[in-house]
Amino acid sequence: MTDTPDSDDVSRRTYLKLAGGAGTATFLAGCTGGGESTTESTESSGDSESTEETSGDDSDSSTEYNALEVQHWWTGGDGGAAVQALFEGFEEQHPDIELTENPVAGGAGQNLRAVIKKRILNNDPPSSWQAWPGANLQPFTDADKLEDIEESVWGHNDMKNAYLDGPQEAAQPAGNYVSVPLNIHRLNNLFYNVEVVEDAGVDPASIDSPSALVDAMATVDEAGYVGMAQQTNSAWSTGQLWAQVLLGEYGADVYADVTAGNVEANADAVRDSLDIVKQYSEYYPNDAGSISWQDANSKIIEGDAAFFHQGDWAAGMYRGQDGFEYESNWDHVPFPGTEGLYSLNMDSFPMPTNNPSPEATKAFLRYVGSVDAQERFNPKKGSIPPRTDVPQDAFGPFLQNQMDDFSNSEAQPLSIQHGLAVAPDALTAFEDAMASFISNYDVEAAYSAVQSAFQ
Amino acid sequence: MSTHILKRLLDRLRDGGPPVRTDGGTAAAGSETAGGDSDVGSALSSLRESDAVRSAPFWLPPFLLMGFFVYGAISWNIVISLTDFGGLTLPTYDPSTFDLEMYRRAFSDGQFWIATRNTFVLLISFTGLSLAGGLGLAILVDRGIRFENWFRTVYLLPFSLSFVVTAVFWRWMYNFDSGLINAFLRGIGLDFVASKWLTGSIDTGALGAIPLVPDTFYFKLFAVIFALLWQFSGYAMVVYLAGLRAIPNDQYEAARVDGASILRMYRRVILPQLRASTVSAAVVLMVFALKAFDFLYVLFGSNPGPTADILSTMMYRQAFSANEWAYGSAIAVVLFVVALTVVAPYLYGEYRRGEL
Numbered sequence: 001m002t003d004t005p006d007s008d009d010v011s012r013r014t015y016l017k018l019a020g021g022a023g024t025a026t027f028l029a030g031c032t033g034g035g036e037s038t039t040e041s042t043e044s045s046g047d048s049e050s051t052e053e054t055s056g057d058d059s060d061s062s063t064e065y066n067a068l069e070v071q072h073w074w075t076g077g078d079g080g081a082a083v084q085a086l087f088e089g090f091e092e093q094h095p096d097i098e099l100t101e102n103p104v105a106g107g108a109g110q111n112l113r114a115v116i117k118k119r120i121l122n123n124d125p126p127s128s129w130q131a132w133p134g135a136n137l138q139p140f141t142d143a144d145k146l147e148d149i150e151e152s153v154w155g156h157n158d159m160k161n162a163y164l165d166g167p168q169e170a171a172q173p174a175g176n177y178v179s180v181p182l183n184i185h186r187l188n189n190l191f192y193n194v195e196v197v198e199d200a201g202v203d204p205a206s207i208d209s210p211s212a213l214v215d216a217m218a219t220v221d222e223a224g225y226v227g228m229a230q231q232t233n234s235a236w237s238t239g240q241l242w243a244q245v246l247l248g249e250y251g252a253d254v255y256a257d258v259t260a261g262n263v264e265a266n267a268d269a270v271r272d273s274l275d276i277v278k279q280y281s282e283y284y285p286n287d288a289g290s291i292s293w294q295d296a297n298s299k300i301i302e303g304d305a306a307f308f309h310q311g312d313w314a315a316g317m318y319r320g321q322d323g324f325e326y327e328s329n330w331d332h333v334p335f336p337g338t339e340g341l342y343s344l345n346m347d348s349f350p351m352p353t354n355n356p357s358p359e360a361t362k363a364f365l366r367y368v369g370s371v372d373a374q375e376r377f378n379p380k381k382g383s384i385p386p387r388t389d390v391p392q393d394a395f396g397p398f399l400q401n402q403m404d405d406f407s408n409s410e411a412q413p414l415s416i417q418h419g420l421a422v423a424p425d426a427l428t429a430f431e432d433a434m435a436s437f438i439s440n441y442d443v444e445a446a447y448s449a450v451q452s453a454f455q
Numbered sequence: 456m457s458t459h460i461l462k463r464l465l466d467r468l469r470d471g472g473p474p475v476r477t478d479g480g481t482a483a484a485g486s487e488t489a490g491g492d493s494d495v496g497s498a499l500s501s502l503r504e505s506d507a508v509r510s511a512p513f514w515l516p517p518f519l520l521m522g523f524f525v526y527g528a529i530s531w532n533i534v535i536s537l538t539d540f541g542g543l544t545l546p547t548y549d550p551s552t553f554d555l556e557m558y559r560r561a562f563s564d565g566q567f568w569i570a571t572r573n574t575f576v577l578l579i580s581f582t583g584l585s586l587a588g589g590l591g592l593a594i595l596v597d598r599g600i601r602f603e604n605w606f607r608t609v610y611l612l613p614f615s616l617s618f619v620v621t622a623v624f625w626r627w628m629y630n631f632d633s634g635l636i637n638a639f640l641r642g643i644g645l646d647f648v649a650s651k652w653l654t655g656s657i658d659t660g661a662l663g664a665i666p667l668v669p670d671t672f673y674f675k676l677f678a679v680i681f682a683l684l685w686q687f688s689g690y691a692m693v694v695y696l697a698g699l700r701a702i703p704n705d706q707y708e709a710a711r712v713d714g715a716s717i718l719r720m721y722r723r724v725i726l727p728q729l730r731a732s733t734v735s736a737a738v739v740l741m742v743f744a745l746k747a748f749d750f751l752y753v754l755f756g757s758n759p760g761p762t763a764d765i766l767s768t769m770m771y772r773q774a775f776s777a778n779e780w781a782y783g784s785a786i787a788v789v790l791f792v793v794a795l796t797v798v799a800p801y802l803y804g805e806y807r808r809g810e811l
Contacts, residue, residue, distance in 0.1 A: 289654030
């Protein structure tokens with residue numbers, strides 16, 4: 001066959017065949033490590049293994065602290081300044097510990113979470129990292145990747161007395177202490193523009209339930225303002241809002257029961273709260289679908305909109321705005337119906353197993369749980385300390401009020417949208433449910449999606 | 456048989472390439488006799504001196520790197536999709552536990568079908584419209600207009616922008632209150648057309664009874680397609696323009712002498728000759744459509760909602776938000792198969808025509 005005239009022309013195809021054959025052979029040899037040609041490389045890899053082992057021995061036998069590697073996503077703005085203040089404080093107390101920060105920016109922590117998962121799977125965790133506590137850490141505790149620090153960290157600095165129940169619960173995703181919360185952002189807020197609500201003749205303090213807020217927004221709407229400055233470009237703000245509506249209309253017990261997976265038992269509550277959010281959506285700005293939460297917040301600052309629901313990081317924007325002052329231009333009430341509750345969104349630092357620097361990490365976590373650390377970090381971040389014994393002097397008037405609310409709160413419900421109450425897979429399914437909900441506001445479909453997300 | 460080919464190949468290399476065939480016919484087999492009497496020893500020594508071996512430092516490293524990082528990664532992804540890998544515990548990779556559970560799960564997941572539908576809508580309408588738009592522009596530019604180069608640059612410019620940039624400013628363009636599109640529509644008195652382009656919908660009414668036409672038509676995906684169209688039709692234009700320039704002027708003249716109208720000339724004489732341009736532009740555009748992930752991610756985050764969710768955003772969410780690594784891999788494999796079905800016919804066609 002090869003002698004036919006056509007095959008005389010050795011085509012490119014033949015080159016490819018040969019090249020492919022040679023390539024595959026080399027590749028296979030490289031993989032199996034069986035051939036003669038790979039003996040050399042096997043030896044050299046053996047060498048490198050043994051050097052790693054010896055270097056590992058060296059570091060284990062040393063009595064000094066190993067270098068500490070802390071990863072976080074606070075790379076700029078309020079968070080960046082706050083975490084630098086935290087690290088400075090730590091270095092003052094522990095000049096003997098070398099601290100390397102290894103920040104991963106972007107995606108509201110999504111990028112860092114991907115890095116951490118990869119490192120944990122490779123059994124090469126950093127000393128500690130910024131993580132939402134609570135159910136967000138469940139995959140880590142399920143895989144036995146976090147260490148119990150009840151004795152070594154929570155036993156110090158009077159931490160167990162200084163932290164309220166909610167934050168302590170979040171530090172124990174599997175029933176034992178594995179993480180140290182550093183800050184709290186409140187979620188059950190309703191911000192408003194004072195001038196706008198006065199002009200419309202609405203008194204925010206008298207709105208006593210999420211459903212009553214609908215009427216207030218209708219009044220505001222008639223006066224020619226946007227009722228609620230909400231963004232629906234991405235789903236998370238709506239997820240947050242729905243959780244506060246459920247909390248405000250039906251209370252902390254129903255809320256906790258729903259997040260624990262008993263959606264069917266509370267079917268009416270879930271449906272009704274979704275329906276209230278649907279009614280709110282009538283009073284959103286026209287461009288809600290193409291703005292960010294900052295754009296939405298600007299509508300409050302510019303006096304175009306009356307109400308704004310968001311975590312209390314939104315107040316950071318007001319603080320940065322000259323001539324827009326707390327109580328005279330903008331003000332805050334707990335989300336209607338949630339007075340006496342302090343809905344938590346927290347950051348914490350967990351303690352991984354196989355820690356590259358166990359002692360230094362414990363020292364760092366003890367510091368994170370101390371008054372000094374939380375007093376340095378939180379005023380800059382615009383959050384409040386989870387410890388209730390931190391002096392209020394360093395905080396502005398708004399945060400001082402929030403701290404009082406926190407100390408006097410009856411319960412501290414864990415956030416859904418920010419991972420404290422539900423594990424990552426349930427959170428992803430919940431976000432899917434909310435993404436569908438904001439595109440069609442189909443209450444029944446959203447109910448069954450939430451139900452299957454939490455079960 | 457293979458040694459025979461190898462030997463002949465080496466002979467050919469030594470002879471310095473294929474004989475010139477000026478008439479397009481079969482050349483006389485001069486090399487056949489030239490290599491006939493060489494023995495195995497000389498074949499080996501010539502193997503050492505052959506181009507393939509001597510050029511190995513140039514082609515081998517990229518070959519191995521591609522093999523490992525591209526094809527190796529694809530194979531590994533397929534392996535993961537057969538496991539139950541989820542959470543933070545590594546799977547055992549025991550072949551006896553491999554199953555198609557994740558594919559079954561995907562095929563019974565309503566969200567997966569919604570994402571698949573959107574992926575195909577995006578793929579087909581974006582590619583079709585880009586080609587049509589590009590062809591139109593190319594013909595206009597080819598008509599010998601003034602400032603031709605200037606127009607060509609203007610149309611191609613968006614192609615050089617990153618998805619991140621175009622996504623951000625299309626979000627501004629689509630803003631209901633302050634966006635350029637609605638400002639323009641209001642400016643020319645079409646207030647009633649101005650819409651919430653990213654969240655709005657219209658009821659299709661009686662048309663909803665027709666199969667495949669939804670009851671409610673959401674703009675979101677088409678807002679995305681339109682933005683991508685703006686970015687990529689310039690590319691299709693350049694490809695078509697090259698195709699048009701390759702057609703000799705004589706043919707235009709002959710058609711004109713024969714009395715063909717412009718429309719008829721393009722339809723019967725010019726367009727049939729643009730097949731190759733169409734195919735190569737279509738493949739590139741389809742691959743871009745499958746990569747629309749960055750555009751959607753910048754616009755809406757990792758969850759664009761059911762009206763614009765595509766397979767790649769769903770894969771990202773399942774793998775990196777929900778820690779469902781195996782499920783994410785299975786979706787990635789489906790996406791890979793879709794990409795293959797787009798590219799494979801093209802490659803096969805090129806191969807058949809001897810252009811590969």
